[in-house]
Amino acid sequence: MSAPDATVVRACLRDGAGGSPTAVVLEDDAAAPSPGVEERCRTAVALGTSHAVYVRRAGDAAELRFFTAVGELPACGHGTVAALALLAARHDGAGPFRITLRAGGRVFAGRAERHGELITAAFDPGPVDLREPTAQEHALVLPALGLTPDECGPDVRIAGVGRARVLVPVATRARLTAMRPDLDRLGAACDRFGLLGAYVYSAPSPGGTLAARMFAPSIGVPEDVANANGTACLAAHLAGRGIHRIAADMGDALGSPATVTATAGGDLRVDVGGVARVPTQ
Incomplete structure (x- = not known):
């Protein structure tokens, strides 16, 4: 399959x-025929990316739909950053680019601003729901990650x-780097409980810098x-501990360093985003 209208945007640069x-x-x-879900899923595979986002613009708003090789997702944060960056790069107006986004049944605001060849994009992902895991979730997910309850402490959250x-904490970046989860077991556990995956993170510095890895088989x-x-989600959780802004370093284990920033208020509302690069035409 070819995807001639697709642009590969590098989102959440470091x-x-x-x-x-x-x-x-x-x-x-809007009058053009829309490809089916299977064809959209093949876009990411054809272009060698983990995710594809389809953007349908209508005036001052845009609808986003997100796909991996195996299906459609209701939301994708770095996909939203990538979409905002591309829309901003194609925007002729001066100053920050702002747009209303629709995705997964939500309507929310997105914004982006150029800084030379880079574009900073951010959006409101919606309120975060937080709860403690059940005993069964705890018992199946942690061993699949190769972690013990003592390593993670009481701060594991759904x-x-x-x-x-x-959300699973570990003490250090070194422990995070050394992780080798059993992806088959993790996938089975997440399927059983309806979870997207496991976001494992190191203890944040006083300034809110941390490392993280997201496993979603x-x-x-x-x-x-x-x-x-x-x-x-992590920013909303840490806001309850007095840390309201974080910068999560990711992608190092995959040879593609990335950083995501997030700022949380006291109402579990978050502003999240990153820096992106759109290839020149």
């Missing part, structure tokens, strides 16, 4: 490099924005280069 390659397809002609995932993504919605 220091201008790396990032998550994301296929973005602009469907500006967090939802778009779709629930488990159930959706065909063994490990995500950058996971913005997971970072938004």
Whole structure:
């Protein structure tokens, strides 16, 4: 399959490099026939990316739909960053680019601003639902990750924005780097509980810098280069501990360093985003 209208945007760069390659397809002609889900899923595979986002623009708004090789997702944070970056790059107006986005049954605001060849994009992913895991979730997910309850402590949480995932703390970046989860077991556990995957993170510095890895085999993504919605969930969780802004370094285990930033208020509302690069035409 070819995807001639697709652009591969690198979302959530770190220091201008790396990032998550994301296929973005602009469907500006509302009268054109829309491809089916299977064809959209093949877009990411054809372009060698983990995710593809289809964007249908209508005036000052745009509808986003997200796909991996195995199906459609209700939300994708780095896909939203990539879509915003491409829309901003195609925008002729001066100043920051702002647009109303629709995805997964939600309507929310997105914005982007150019800084030379880079574009900073951010959006409101919606309120975050947080709860403690059940005993069964705890008992199945942690061993699949190769972790013990003592390593993670009492701060494991189930967090939802778009779709629930488990947030799992580890003490150090070194422990995070050394992780080798059993992806088959993890996928089975996540399928059983309806979880997107496991977002594992190191203890944040006083300034909110941390490292994270997102494992999501159930959706065909063994490990995500950058996971913005997971970072938004973590920001909401850490806000209850007095840390309101975080920068999560991701992608190092995949050879593509990425950083996602998120700022949380006291009402579990979050602003999340990153820096992207759109290829020149």
